[in-house]
Amino acid sequence: MRASRPRAALIVASLFVATQAPSIAQSAGDPSTLQFNLYAQNRPGETGTATLQQIPGGVKVVITVAGGQNGTQPAHIHTGTCAKRNPVPSYALTNVVHGSSTTTVPGITLSDLLKGQYVLDVHESSADITRFVACAPIAMTK
DSSP: OTTHHHHHHHHHHHHHHHHHHHHHHHHHSOOSEEEEEEEEOSSTTOEEEEEEEEETTEEEEEEEEESOOSSEEEEEEEEBOSSSBOSSOSEEEEEEETTEEEEEEETOOHHHHHHSOEEEEEESOSTTTTOEEEEEEOOOOO
């Protein structure tokens, strides 16, 4: 009986470490890709996704928006929240044209964006730059 107790304790300890290791490893490393939903603001139905991918020298940002207009829509990364953002963009992104945009933002990392309080937003149009139609915080989803 005595020999089985240390062995049982060792098995339990090993199982605990094995089940905890993935979450520790995930929190210790920076993500290489982050995807999140863009939610409609000020115009129903304008939703989509944003994918941020760490690449050498910067972050690649891919935006796909459904329900947008047929023209071009400016997109930016701002500091703040979707409800209260800094009106001056931190990073300009390529305009969303017919529902999509791809931009490489040089000199930043996903880790930089996750450490700050940033949002990605899409504007109504160049003519109505103060109206935001889609937005989401740049954050890890749970």
